[in-house]
Amino acid sequence: MMISQRTPITSSELANLWMAYQEKTMIIRILDHFIEHADDEAKQLLQSHSNTAAKNVEAITNIFHQEGAIIPIGFTEKDVYKGVPKLYDYMYDIMYLHMMTKIEMSLYSLFLGMSYRKDIEDFFISLTAESQAMNSQSTQLLLEKGVLVRPPFVSMPTKVGFVQSTNYQDGLKLFGELRSLNTVEVSLIHHAIETNLVGMQLMIGFAQVATDKEVQDYFVKGMKLSEKIETSLGEFLRQSFIEPPATHAGKATTSKMAPFSEKLMMYNTSLLTSFGLGSNALGGAFSLRNDLPTKMSLLAKDIFSFAQDGGKLMIKNGWMEEPPQIEDRNQLTT
Template sequence: MKNRISSSKLGILWLTYQEKTLILRVLEYFIEKADDQQAKNIMGGLWQDLNYYVNKIKEIYENDGVVVPIGFQKGTLCLPPQVTMPDSIEFIESRSYLRGFNLFNEKKGFE
């Protein structure tokens, strides 16, 4: 008779699987949007490491005869809408709009 995994360990693996598949989907988005090649390489390496562990957890579940969690699959996450950034930045010359946010300015003095 082969040793079966305890329910608490299966639960931990379940949560880990959910977490890692979410991170994989987020990394895929970041890799796609990244401009820096070095950052893409780092995130790609992390993606490969996490994908290895996700497959290992899946293998443990299948070997133990337990249902494999669905996790986060491609297309599960809703991507943010495409936002066009302005070509130029406008600066405000007056800083009076910040007075309400400063804890130590004249409007909020300690009495």
């Protein structure tokens, strides 16, 4: 009788599990600070996500043990400082969770499509479902509290139409006027602005508590970049007489005491920047008005430059953990 052996995990499965480990260990540490200062209603939701993340970290650790892979360092209790004042005010914790679960939904769906072994597929299916459920719960809580701004309502279409002129792509109507944005374009712009508003406050808080001058300057640069993206894309909405999303909640406090290590804050910024690049590319690809992809491509250059500077800064300070490396061609097996 032959004893069946489990198929080894592939390079993509190893890479994706490694990246999930980094993200999950980071989110646990961020939530540690938020839970410490949260009210009862928010605390329940935050604690639920933290508990789930801890179980997922354990699952990844077990897979690595089974495969004989070293366990990454990721982020530990050393990366969060207890007993310091809260860095963000009313409902920012849930706004942050809402933003991060958007990233998780995209990330884990991508990882699922790059998985081949059944248990790895099942793992990323469960991660995707968990992030979807948490995003839904955070969305409803933010709406209930009047913190989250819905995209604009529109009249329902009553007939099907087809584009009659290439002027549609130029964004022009008769007499050289700009045509109004369509609903696809509005949805992508609204999403980008909503995310950057949360990211901008994150950068303000990080800049306030960073002790390294170069790191502090980097967060200030990130704050200004988020503001530039929000302002630039908001102008497209205003041209169509749509008010860009804004909220009264979720601001950085005046605290100067860091709740997180600078290594963690830099990694979190890097993750958001990568997500921003992807969202920017998606927005440009699905827009049928040429001026919008042009603007997004210019913003993408700024985002990419910001990401490159962040990578250099992380390497300089020894904060960038190296992904599993293929040492030579002999390790590439099929």
